[in-house]
Amino acid sequence: MSGTGEFDLIARYFTRPARRSPLGVGDDCALLAPAAGMQLAVSTDMLVEGRHFLSTVDPARLGHKALAVNLSDLAACGARPLAFTLALSLPAVDAAWLEGFSRGLFALADAHGCELVGGDTTRGPLNLCITVFGEVPAGAALLRSGARAGDDVWVSGTLGDARLALEVFRGTLALPADSFELARGRMEQPTPRVALGMALRGIATAAVDISDGLVGDLGHILKASGVGARLDADAAAKLLATGDSTGLDIDLRRLCALAGGDDYELAFTAPPAARAAVEQAGRASATPVTRIGAIEAEAGLRLVDAQGAAVTQRFASFDHFA
Amino acid sequence: MSGTGEFDLIARYFTRPARRSPLGVGDDCALLAPAAGMQLAVSTDMLVEGRHFLSTVDPARLGHKALAVNLSDLAACGARPLAFTLALSLPAVDAAWLEGFSRGLFALADAHGCELVGGDTTRGPLNLCITVFGEVPAGAALLRSGARAGDDVWVSGTLGDARLALEVFRGTLALPADSFELARGRMEQPTPRVALGMALRGIATAAVDISDGLVGDLGHILKASGVGARLDADAAAKLLATGDSTGLDIDLRRLCALAGGDDYELAFTAPPAARAAVEQAGRASATPVTRIGAIEAEAGLRLVDAQGAAVTQRFASFDHFA
CATH class of the missing domain: 3.90.650.10 (PurM-like C-terminal domain)
Structure with a gap:
């Protein structure tokens, strides 16, 4: 679901050489293959202006935070980050904002070896939705359900x-x-x-x-x-x-x-x-x-x-x- | 990232018994394990009111459409649908809307054996972001890059x-x-x-x-x-x-x-x-x-x-x- 202007946006700020995914941003789907014996841990968080961040926030810091809150869910499962998708609703195309946002986003992504593998951009009220993928050995994920009296x-x-x-x-x-x-x-x-x-x-x-x-x-x-x-x-x-x-x-x-x-x-x-x-x-x-x-x-x-x-x-x- | 009211929302309209995922909605991550020899196909689409749908649309039809546009990306890769996550920004909690939306969403999901495995809800301008997961035998995905002269x-x-x-x-x-x-x-x-x-x-x-x-x-x-x-x-x-x-x-x-x-x-x-x-x-x-x-x-x-x-x-x- 990407038109010409959108596609240019993605290409300019968010396309990088694919590493982990056999396909990078731009095909209809990204393809992921967890290693043998691994489960894929998946989490989604949506950030809305005025609720999860202030309109005045530095875009690089916002790029960091949008991914950080998702990586935090992987951390809670004990999963190693692999990849993420980014869906972005923007009120307007603002090159300075996109430059800062993508810089902050990729700095944290690179620090965790987490690759952008797909996404969507559209015009609308500012909204950032990231879905993150990690891997964890089958049966080893940390869950919410294992606490016992005395712990x-x-x-x-x-x-x-x-x-x-x-x-x-x-x-x-x-x-x-x-x-x-x-x-x-x-x-x-x-x-x-x-x-x-x-x-x-x-x-x-x-x-x-x-x-x-x-x-x-x-x-x-x-x-x-x-x-x-x-x-x-x-x-x-x-x-x-x-x-x-x-x-x-x-x-x-x-x-x-x-x-x-x-x-x-x-x-x-x-x-x-x-x-x-x-x-x-x-x-x-x-x-x-x-x-x-x-x-x-x-x-x-x-x-x-x-x-x-x-x-x-x-x-x-x-x-x-x- | 779910507070009490959000959690009640999810529980009421979006929680169903987990089938494919070892975990249902509600832990920090969902866990997915593609079958041996399968790649996971992943796609994300974000729908914004006024751009992808009209504010007057029947919510059951909108629930159908929000998933349909994502399943369409899996179709383009030749992937079999497995699961999806839903992130939802809502201006207000409207039980009638949620009932209709979830009914339309799950009717299409069930028709394709595609299970809701995670999500996020927040207050904000109406925005629907779905990430969908399918599986395809390694190397068998349909890509955009294979067309040849004479086809x-x-x-x-x-x-x-x-x-x-x-x-x-x-x-x-x-x-x-x-x-x-x-x-x-x-x-x-x-x-x-x-x-x-x-x-x-x-x-x-x-x-x-x-x-x-x-x-x-x-x-x-x-x-x-x-x-x-x-x-x-x-x-x-x-x-x-x-x-x-x-x-x-x-x-x-x-x-x-x-x-x-x-x-x-x-x-x-x-x-x-x-x-x-x-x-x-x-x-x-x-x-x-x-x-x-x-x-x-x-x-x-x-x-x-x-x-x-x-x-x-x-x-x-x-x-x-x-």
Whole structure:
């Protein structure tokens, strides 16, 4: 479904020599052949202006983010990225925007050996839809359904800074300039934890990527696994990359860490006997990992503070329809 | 990337028991395993309101069309449909719309044994992005690049009626009621030629699906194959399903058939020695096939009328950025 103008667009900014796919962008279909014994992991995310990114975002950062949120889903399955398709609705053909967007997109794609194999472009309100393909040995994918009572709950990297940056853009809070730049970087250029996800194959019992906030996304593991959990809200609040530099009170830091959204870290579970293995997976992938709770047989999520007392603050999951 | 409300939406209208995929909708990734010796054919199409469909379209017909245009890409490769993902941006949660859309979508999906394995929903201007997966024996995919001088040029089914219907909606022409309903059906519920595409494996030398008009899409074959072609414009004009019933002049009927857009038929090439095999493939797939031209060594497309005289009328490809 590509007319002449569209086709020129694709050719100019998005066509590169095909590597992995027998066909590059331009035939009706791309052809992929997973290696013997491998399953193909597939995920789709759609990004809409004003909901997933601000209209003022640097296009190179947007190109990074559009692919990063998809790679994050592969990471949560422990899959190695192979390829992706890009469908793009644009209000107008803007060469500077396309140059920046494709530069940011391909920089991240190349860093992960992930090849653009097909796509579609059309005119319309700005919308980016990427479908990403990875491979994982048959039976080795990390799922949401494997958490068991007694497992530890871990998270990768940092939490909550993207939400802080969003609130600054919304004008609901102010941050020191250095803290804002750090938080903005987390919002606009999240780091998909691909290497960690692959290193956790055979170690983690369940995993999910944190796109809507830790509480909501961990909830998917709890529901799929038929278990509950206890989480240390203060340990989570310590995971803001901006740390104490923001001068924000503990309630707000807990809120951002637990329900901020847009983190693209991994939340995962593993038995206590695997603690050394989890820490080794973190080192091997150069990704910080922090233990912040435990899976329990009783359904529901119980938040406690550093002293073990119940936290009564309410945390809603970030909802793209809210 | 699914929050609570989104998740409820997916669960209500789009979750069905998983069949082919080891995982259904709801984990971070779907897992697919093509059979041994098979390649996976992948294609993505994005549909935007006002460009690919009218805001007044019946949602069940839109659900059909959104998948049909993607299945049409698989057909052009000769691939058997396996699965698809759906990303949906909706301005609001409208239960009646979702019920109709999912009903039309799944009716076509079920008819082709094509399973929904993942997706994303968000709030935003109406946008539908489907990525479809099929399988084809390694090396057997129909490509755009195999046409050779001396090959016949064939098209499946009917051409041009979708454009007639669009022009009625635009108010630029009037049709008798029966003709309009027929044309509207071709516009709103195109028939992906999946069975024909599979039957043409090993017979057709090149194939493309006609989404932007025969002239433009055949042009992709000519360019990829390094050849030209001669087309009988009057034979093409006879392929309108509405036939003589519209009372329209020959120039307009040629225009719609050759450059109307939205046909989702196959244009393909095959050597003259394969004529009986092509006709048998058409019968076996219950799909009309019509020979309307020939591939020539000289680059470019030459249109002739029924008497073999050059047609000087200009035909632009339908361009989604026009």
